Amino acid sequence: MSTEHAPAGDPRAHTPLVAVVGATATGKSDLAIALAERLDGEVINADALQLYRGMDIGTAKVTAEERRGVPHHLLDVLEVTEEASVSAYQSAARQAIAAIRARGRTPILVGGSGLYVRAALDDIEFPPTDPAVRARLEARAEADGAPALHRELSRRDPEAAASIGVHDTRRIVRALEVGELTGRPFAAFLPRPHHHDPLTVQLGLQRERAALHERVALRVHRMVEQGFLDEIRALRGKGLDRGRTARRAIGYEQGLAVLDGALSCAEAIESTIVGTRRLVRKQDTWFRRDQRVTWFDAAGGEDLADRATAHVARAARATARPAP
Template sequence: MTTEPTLWVIVGATGTGKSETSLALAAELAQRGRRAEIINADAMQLYRGMDIGTAKLPEGERRGIPHHLFDVLDVTEEAAVAAYQPEARTAIADVQARGAEAILVGGSGLYVSSVIYDFQFPPRDPARRAALEAEAAAKGIGVLVTRLRARDPDTAARIDPANERRVIRALEVIESGSAGHGAALPDRPVLWHPRTRILGLRMPREDLVARLDARVERMWEDGLLGEVEKLRAAGIERGMTARRAIGYAQALAQLAGELSENEAIAQTQSLTRRYARRQVSWFRRYAGVHWFESHDDATRVLDLWRDDSDRGSGAALLD
């Protein structure tokens, strides 16, 4: 029987049930004699106190399964994929050193890619970044977007022009002399871990849209405004990343009197749908993903690989 550990990866658009699937997979692995631990790959779930708006699984619902890289940042700190990558890989190595399977779960495409593929990051230039941030504050992000499109159209096409942090990072890299932004899925990605198995969750778009719209409404019903009021006291408005998170930015605007509740909800729903489309496009490019409907169970997933192995088309994960 092989003892080489597997890195399981669960990806998909927001709202497709990745957290629930990770628990089901861990439970099924346990039934087959394999312990599992879960590692977060959702940028916003790194933050302490950002629970309702990120659909973070409460500790009491984690079924005793160890979870890693949740609640590791204050809302005043910046989430950076270059810092996340080594932390996630160390967590995976530690889990596997304990004889358990690691399950990487999340919808932040760049974060997932940085871990599972041989993914290199360009250097940072704090002084140049500060200058770009000052320029954006003085002239607006549109000036920087125009410059990015002129300097590197391919990178500009991959980045949401409303995502100020990513636009500034791209220009920081380019103006530092790099040939390109670098923070994108490589053309021919090479897996970092030799036994990586990627599970993709999907559902018909009309079903996903209805589910996402309803989830946003529940966020407000469940007390998102109260959560954001507490985060204001913790300094979220000083944070470069957390304050821009979908739902949190709109709740902050509502608390400031800039949006009505209906407007905040509608804007969050629209941005969430847009984000889900980008996630679908990102993960669709991954090679070797086994896609299944979000309601399929973990037993079917494991049996799928066993059946593939029996036919000689996959690794024997259950031998």
């Protein structure tokens, strides 16, 4: 049940949906657990790689002990051979949010996978896909060239064509596929910054860039010490090499290269640090674009969780609507 439709007097009518977002290694998981303890909440994962069973060390997944008894949802729900789906995640996350509220508790979404966060929080509709239609369009692109399909897209959906490069075969094919299956322009499915739930409060965690880079390096070295390579070796036995999403994850891709003799351990560590720092910049750019996020300095003192809790309470009061 959404708070939008909670009956008069129902405590869920004023229960916010809290999201803790930001770059890797800022301390999001710690803050989410602390907020859950203060707000009688449960945590919902919004990190695409933490959906995978067994990808624990390399994703810095919180252990059972670190969760301190706080229930966590949407962790360990996929095998490494499966491909993560944003649309499937959206459905699962919203079901988890509704179930947590039905228990009279506060849902707390946490993660740095920007599109997954947006899928859970915003009014985003994901268009259908049809393997046969896509295969036919891909075959045409191969035979006639991407520019030919781009010209067709210009006739059918000028707005989409204007935003997609002439040689961007993947996006051209997707836009044509969406148009053929739905009869609607591709732009109709683009995300817009409008919360699905009006009682959503987004908190962003930030750290000074040099300090964050140092934390990233320390995290990668700690992963190795904790047995990251053994984890990758075990996941290879479960089909990691066949996983289109999982095997390309930063750290796991490098670890597989070490096992294959293509990289030394030192080279893999350096590559993982560089790749993670690049990811940090991308995540920061993504979340900074969202003006609805209120930012907190993660190094701002031991009262961070108290300040964040106070902000959630103020924001919830400011956005709450009288129950019908």
